[in-house]
Amino acid sequence: MINRNLVKALRYRYVLLAVGLILLAGGLVLLPKQEKHKGITSAELLSNAISPERYMSTDEIAHKIVNQDPSILLIDVRDSLNYQKYSLPNALNIPLPKLLDDNSMTFLNQDQYEVVFFSNDNFDADKAWIISNRLGFKNIHVLKGGLNSWFKTIINPTMPEENMPANAFEQYRFRKAASMYFGVVYPESVIQQSTEQKKVPKKVITVKKKKKSTPEGGC
Amino acid sequence: MKELEKTKRISIAAVFSILLVIIALLSYKKPKNLYTITTKTALEMLLDKNIAVNVDILNDTTIVPIDIRSQYDYEKGYIQNAIHMEAAEVLSNENIEILEKIKANNKMAVLYGNNPEGVIAPYAVLIQMGYNNLKILKVENSYHQNQLITKNVDLEKSIIDIPKFIKGSAKNANIKPKSNTHKAPKKVITIKKSKKNKPEGGC
Incomplete structure (x- = not known):
């Protein structure tokens, strides 16, 4: 009886086992959607975002531009109107709303160049950095203080006071x-240049005319 | 008899695989502090100019100020009724509980630090986790005679017209201004002309 x-x-x-497996497979549908959780974890993002490592000083950037460092890629995240008015030499314009466009991705999702975001201060540039960092893009930096700091330190540097250390004077010389x-x-550099120009005597280079060589051989 | 043994083995294998999946599901721990929005939505939220508010908003008593500065700075002085939540610790269980409570009570919280630039990082992380009831206080905090001085600041405001300044400097020096774009010098490749061989011999 029991056996029957x-x-x-x-x-x-087999039917029961198949149903069991199908039900378990159905559980995959309940797993959270990947799209929303794309990128590094929130804890990692917070720890990266709080660290000041992403900042590059205006002096560092000036040094790289002057030396025509080919590894640097400056990205102005302000709107095109402000970009056209003034921007850093050779900077690209990727306005913040277009940061995640396909065209922008080619510049951001790479590891050959050191990308430096900048804006008027570093509020908008930081936003761009946080989104890029969540997506795991490498070599992304922010210009500390943005163009306002660029003006104060590089374009119009303030002269150090007499009691300041020697490196402050050295830094001022570089900035100037x-x-x-x-x-x-x-004005002083123009006067200096003009006086220097007067002093330098003209060099006279005499060019010796080559004598035509007589043809050799022949009859 | 052989067939019966074969089917037994298949059944045992199937039961074990189901058990394995069940154990895996039971031991699965849901990761903490997940993002609830995509990067695209996060960017749209960050582009909203209303994320930063003036200090006047604190006149509304339902607003909860959150101080994200260091413990030392907080103890020196803070905005009235402010909750301390150090920037690096905003994702701790205790702080998440506080943020959940504020959200559940339909209250708005404003984050402030020494300046708005210091607040953008924890703010951007929290909004991506679904805390859309947060704002940034557009203030700069400093101390004067051990008293906290809070003043409004403008964000992303250009302090000067740089091209005008450069042109002005050239005008003062009475010379034409140079453009700020420096083109890389053209590479000149010199090609050596091959010397014509002297005619040798011949009639």
Whole structure:
């Protein structure tokens, strides 16, 4: 009697097992959608975002531009109107709303260049950095203080006071030279240049005419 | 008899595989602090200019100020009724509980630090986790005679017209301004002219 019932139940064993597996597979549908959780974890993002490592100083950027460092890719995240008015030399314009466009991705999702975001201060550039960091893009930096700091330190550097350390004067000399590179003209440098130009005597280079060589051989 | 043994083995294998899946499901731990929005939505939210508010908003007593500065700064002085939540610790269980409570009570919280730039990082992380009841206080905090001084600041405002300044400097020096774009010098490739061989011999 027992054997008959058991045999009857065992008849449906494969069906039951198949149903069980299908139900478990259905559980995959309940798993959270990947799209929303794309990128590094929130804890990682917070720890990266709080660290000041992403910032590059205006002096560092000026140094790289002056030396025509080919590894740097400057990205202005302001709107095109502000970009056209003034931007850093050779900077690209990717306005913040277009940050995730396919065209922008080619510049951001790579590891050959050091990308530096900048805006007027670093509020908008930080936003761009946070989104890029969540997506796991490498070598992304932010210009500390943005163009406002660029103006204060590079374009119009303030002269250190007399009681300041020697490296402050050295830094000022570099910044002043950099500001001249970026187009700022100092009256004293113009006077110096003109006086220097007068002093230098013209070099006279005499060019000796080559004598025509007589043809050799022949009859 | 052989067939019966074969079917037994198949059944045992199937039962074991189901058990394995059940154990895996039971031991699965849901990761904490998941994002609830995509990067695209997060960017749209960050583009909203209303994310930063003036200090006047604190006149509304339902607003909860959250101080994200260091413990030391907080103890020196803070905005009235502010909750301390150090920037690096905003995702701790305790702080998440507080944020959940504020959200459940339909209250708005404003994050503030020494300046708005210091607040953008924890703010951006929290909004991506679904805390859309947060704002940034557009203030700069400093101390004067051990008293907290809070003043409004403008964000992303250009302090000066740089091209005008450069042109002005050139005008002062009475010379034409140089453009700020420096083109890379053209590479000149010199090609050596091959010397004509002297005619040798011949009639």
